[in-house]
Amino acid sequence: xxxxxxxxxxxxxxxxxxxxxxxxxxxxxxxxxxxxxxxxxxxxxxxxxxxxxxxxxxxxxxxxxxxxxxxxxxxxxxxxxxxxxxxxxxxxxxxxxxxxxxxxxxxxxxxxxxxxxxxxxxxxxxxxxxxxxxxxxxxxxxxxxxxxxxxxxxxxxxxxxxxxxxxxxxxxxxxxxxxxxxxxxxxxxxxxxxxxxxxxxxxxxxxxxxxxxxxxxxxxxxxxxxxxxxxxxxxxxxxxxxxxxxxxxxxxxxxxxxxxxxxxxxxxxxxxxxxxxxxxxxxxxxxxxxxxxxxxxxxxxxxxxxxxxxxxxxxxxxxxxxxxxxxxxxxxxxxxxxxxxxxxxxxxxxxxxxxxxxxxxxxxxxxxxxxxxxxxxxxxxxxxxxxxxxxxxxxxxxxxxxxxxxxxxxxxxxxxxxxxxxxxxxxxxxxxxxxxxxxxxxxxxxxxxxxxxxxxxxxxxxxxxxxxxxxxxxxxxxxxxxxxxxxxxxxxxxxxxxxxxxxxxxxxxxxxxxxxxxxxxxxxxxxxxxxxxxxxxxxxxxxxxxxxxxxxxxxxxxxxxxxxxxxxxxxxx
Amino acid sequence: xxxxxxxxxxxxxxxxxxxxxxxxxxxxxxxxxxxxxxxxxxxxxxxxxxxxxxxxxxxxxxxxxxxxxxxxxxxxxxxxxxxxxxxxxxxxxxxxxxxxxxxxxxxxxxxxxxxxxxxxxxxxxxx
Numbered sequence: 001x002x003x004x005x006x007x008x009x010x011x012x013x014x015x016x017x018x019x020x021x022x023x024x025x026x027x028x029x030x031x032x033x034x035x036x037x038x039x040x041x042x043x044x045x046x047x048x049x050x051x052x053x054x055x056x057x058x059x060x061x062x063x064x065x066x067x068x069x070x071x072x073x074x075x076x077x078x079x080x081x082x083x084x085x086x087x088x089x090x091x092x093x094x095x096x097x098x099x100x101x102x103x104x105x106x107x108x109x110x111x112x113x114x115x116x117x118x119x120x121x122x123x124x125x126x127x128x129x130x131x132x133x134x135x136x137x138x139x140x141x142x143x144x145x146x147x148x149x150x151x152x153x154x155x156x157x158x159x160x161x162x163x164x165x166x167x168x169x170x171x172x173x174x175x176x177x178x179x180x181x182x183x184x185x186x187x188x189x190x191x192x193x194x195x196x197x198x199x200x201x202x203x204x205x206x207x208x209x210x211x212x213x214x215x216x217x218x219x220x221x222x223x224x225x226x227x228x229x230x231x232x233x234x235x236x237x238x239x240x241x242x243x244x245x246x247x248x249x250x251x252x253x254x255x256x257x258x259x260x261x262x263x264x265x266x267x268x269x270x271x272x273x274x275x276x277x278x279x280x281x282x283x284x285x286x287x288x289x290x291x292x293x294x295x296x297x298x299x300x301x302x303x304x305x306x307x308x309x310x311x312x313x314x315x316x317x318x319x320x321x322x323x324x325x326x327x328x329x330x331x332x333x334x335x336x337x338x339x340x341x342x343x344x345x346x347x348x349x350x351x352x353x354x355x356x357x358x359x360x361x362x363x364x365x366x367x368x369x370x371x372x373x374x375x376x377x378x379x380x381x382x383x384x385x386x387x388x389x390x391x392x393x394x395x396x397x398x399x400x401x402x403x404x405x406x407x408x409x410x411x412x413x414x415x416x417x418x419x420x421x422x423x424x425x426x427x428x429x430x431x432x433x434x435x436x437x438x439x440x441x442x443x444x445x446x447x448x449x450x451x452x453x454x455x456x457x458x459x460x461x462x463x464x465x466x467x468x469x470x471x472x473x474x475x476x477x478x479x480x481x482x483x484x485x486x487x488x489x490x491x492x493x494x495x496x497x498x499x500x501x502x503x504x505x506x507x508x509x510x511x512x513x514x515x516x517x518x519x520x521x522x523x524x525x526x527x528x529x530x531x532x533x534x535x536x537x538x539x540x541x542x543x544x545x546x547x548x549x550x551x552x553x554x555x556x557x558x559x560x561x562x563x564x565x566x567x568x569x570x571x572x573x
Numbered sequence: 574x575x576x577x578x579x580x581x582x583x584x585x586x587x588x589x590x591x592x593x594x595x596x597x598x599x600x601x602x603x604x605x606x607x608x609x610x611x612x613x614x615x616x617x618x619x620x621x622x623x624x625x626x627x628x629x630x631x632x633x634x635x636x637x638x639x640x641x642x643x644x645x646x647x648x649x650x651x652x653x654x655x656x657x658x659x660x661x662x663x664x665x666x667x668x669x670x671x672x673x674x675x676x677x678x679x680x681x682x683x684x685x686x687x688x689x690x691x692x693x694x695x696x697x698x699x700x
Contacts, residue, residue: 009627016623024616031612047612048655 004105004112011099015092022088026054026081033077037068058085110174111186117172118188123148126413127187127194129178129210130201131158133384133402134226134409136165138198141410143167150194152178152187154201179206184213196222198409204232211241224412226405228297243412243419247401250408252301255352255378257426258397260309263433264425270440270449271418271522272407288349289314293334293364295325298354298380298399314343335363337371350376354399358386362393417453417520421496424503436495436506443493443523450525451495454479454535456517461535467545468515474545476519477509483533483540486547490530492523577624582691584621585636588643589684591617596681600674601667608654611677615647618684632694639687646680 030050037043045053049067056063057078070078099105125148128135132153139149139162151173153159159175176183178201188194197214199207207225214223224243227233236244257265289312292302299315303326306313316334317325332339334353345351351368353361361379368375379395381387390398411418425433440449458465467474476497482488497507498518504511507519521531534540542548591614598605622640625633650673657669 006627006629011627013623013626016626017620020616020619020623024612028612031609046658047608047651048659 004109007105007108008099012092012095015088015095018088019092022081022084023054023058026058026077026085027051029077029081030054030074033071033074035068035071035074043068054081054085057082059089060086111176114172114174115186117170118150118186118191121148121150121172121188121191121193124193124195125150125188126196126198127152127184127189128198128200129153129184129187129206130199131155131162131173132200132202133400134200134405135198136161136384137403137406138200138409139167139171140165141406142413143169143171145414147413150187152176152183154178177206179203179209181209181213184210189214190217194218194221196224196413199223199225200405200409202228204228208232208235211236212239215239215241222413224409243409245405245408246301247404248298248301250404251399251401252298252305254404255302255397255399256305256309259311261426261430261433263430263437264428267425267433267437267440268422270437270444271451272411288312289344289347290350290352291316291334291340291343291345291348291368292352292354293317293361294353294355294380295320295323295329296354296356299323299325302352302354314348316340316343333360333364335360335367337367340364340368340371345371345375348372348375350378350396352378352380354378354380356380356382358382358389362389365393365395415451415453415520417496417498417518418451420498420503421505421520424496424505428505432506439493439506440522443491445491445524447491447524449522450528451520451522452528454519454521454531456513456515456519463538463541464513464535465515466538467541468513472545473512474541475509476507476511476513478541478544479519479531479534480509481534481544483530483537483544486544490523490527492521492527492531495520495522581621581624584617584624585640585684585687585691588614588618588621588640589681589688592643592647592677592681592684596674596677598674600671603665603667603670606670606674611647611651611654611673614677614680615644615651618643618647618680621687632690636687636690639683639690643680643683643687646676646683650674650676650680 027050199210293316295317315329320329330343353364378397380399497504595610657665
């Protein structure tokens with residue numbers, strides 16, 4: 001606000017000085033010009049009357065000639081100064097309005113208002129740069145969990161959309177270029193409350209700038225960035241960006257998971273999209289050759305995965321030479337039946353429409369399905385607005401890069417251990433993955449899945465921490481017991497235990513916990529509540545371990561100890 | 574030479590000299606104090622204040638403060654004068670005049686502070 005105020009004052013200096021001078025001259029004139037009182041005696045206005053008269057004459061209010069009717073000379077002076085005063089007022093007011101209309105001044109007001117809102121935030125927040133499909137989805141998911149966000153985007157259209165969106169918390173937003181360090185500073189990148197910076201703009205260079213800025217100010221703060229090229233990925237990694245996400249690579253991984261490891265994919269889907277109904281898996285038989293349209297960044301990401309997994313693929317590309325397409329690539333877009341037939345669509349198992357044009361992708365899918373209805377279809381959706389069209393096309397799998405990035409980042413923010421779990425899951429064999437999936441479904445029954453992490457630390461689980469520290473070992477299985485009845489278990493399943501840099505998948509209940517262990521659980525939502533009870537309350541933990549419900553409080557403890565001593569005395573003789 | 578500096582120095586020194594001219598003389602002698610001098614001192618002091626409005630430097634802020642003090646003292650003196658000539662039944666008395674003069678003496682102090690600050694700034698800044 002200070003900034004706006006000073007700007008206003010500086011710009012209004014000249015008009016105010018003009019008003020003062022005009023008033024000074026007018027008043028002086030009235031004092032000096034001789035007048036006449038009602039008796040016809042010579043009379044001179046004093047400063048008090050002159051100031052009073054000019055005050056109502058200047059803004060053309062005009063109460064009349066006081067204290068006595070004016071002489072012709074005084075009237076002439078009034079006429080002259082009246083115009084002077086009106087002009088000086090018009091000039092001043094005109095300056096104020098011109099200033100308010102000025103885009104630069106409005107920008108200053110917007111920025112100042114934004115900075116003010118950031119200063120008022122009293123809780124940790126994430127800075128989201130870029131409010132496209134990804135930013136939008138992410139801000140909504142974070143908001144749903146009551147996590148504060150701050151948004152910067154260069155497009156006014158998207159900022160307007162944020163204002164129109166129904167978001168529970170008030171999200172400060174600014175329409176400016178996030179590559180500008182001043183803008184980042186306004187958005188609170190130097191604030192201690194900013195716990196994470198998410199660079200989600202569609203410009204790699206801007207994302208780089210944001211990530212570098214954040215890492216320079218606070219090297220330990222979480223920075224997540226999306227990227228569109230290998231070079232940017234390497235660059236981001238070089239200065240310690242915590243999590244770099246390339247939508248094409250991520251989706252290619254995802255697709256391979258579906259084709260090669262359906263169990264792992266199901267586990268993934270269960271955890272990432274709990275509302276998603278995954279029981280009907282449309283991708284039954286996926287062994288065979290694939291036709292892939294488009295050999296851009298997406299096509300290249302697919303090619304390397306397909307090669308590594310020994311899956312055959314035929315590419316269709318408009319400009320194979322420019323993009324260094326592999327041998328045997330068919331020339332064309334893929335929207336025409338001829339091209340698809342040339343690529344051998346009749347004996348392929350599936351088609352991936354991966355061009356950068358949504359209309360082309362839909363056309364490819366429809367043409368291919370006309371030739372061979374039982375094809376497995378995968379389509380890349382580039383624009384968020386085209387969602388209804390893609391849904392109507394009944395494609396087996398739609399790749400929405402915005403959604404993929406948002407889900408991955410959200411998972412990373414909510415439960416970082418989950419990422420480690422998925423990374424280790426990839427290395428499991430199919431038998432183990434199947435067992436994990438069975439365990440999860442048995443734990444869940446038909447309820448919604450919830451994922452949470454428990455750390456054996458003083459802050460997070462005081463009872464558990466104290467018990468282990470004082471030499472009372474606690475087994476992993478104890479955490480799953482129901483604190484209301486230790487014979488029963490709560491509906492939770494430990495997925496992975498992280499000890500230092502080691503990860504234990506499918507940890508056994510007999511595993512002894514150590515300080516600083518991190519355990520990832522999945523299960524029904526109420527189970528987490530019971531577990532929090534166990535790890536926070538000494539008495540509950542003791543009951544679960546020993547089955548004894550011991551009274552607490554100084555008096556009760558004293559009575560209990562006394563009683564126990566007496567029993568011992570009775571037993572000894 | 575900076576026109577802004579020249580004009581500000583001009584107005585702030587003029588405010589001091591005019592004010593001093595009004596203040597000079599025996600406090601309770603009505604004929605020693607000229608109403609035109611008080612009037613011009615107020616106008617010049619107001620202009621000097623506005624000239625420093627919006628200055629974001631530390632010195633600018635202090636100068637705005639001191640000249641606002643001078644304005645305040647002088648305007649109260651003028652209101653007292655108006656009270657004496659229009660509202661009070663006794664008209665201007667030596668007692669009221671001495672109050673007006675002592676108010677303007679306060680303004681002289683504030684103006685002096687402004688001028689001293691100006692001199693300090695001028696000697697410190699060498700370009």
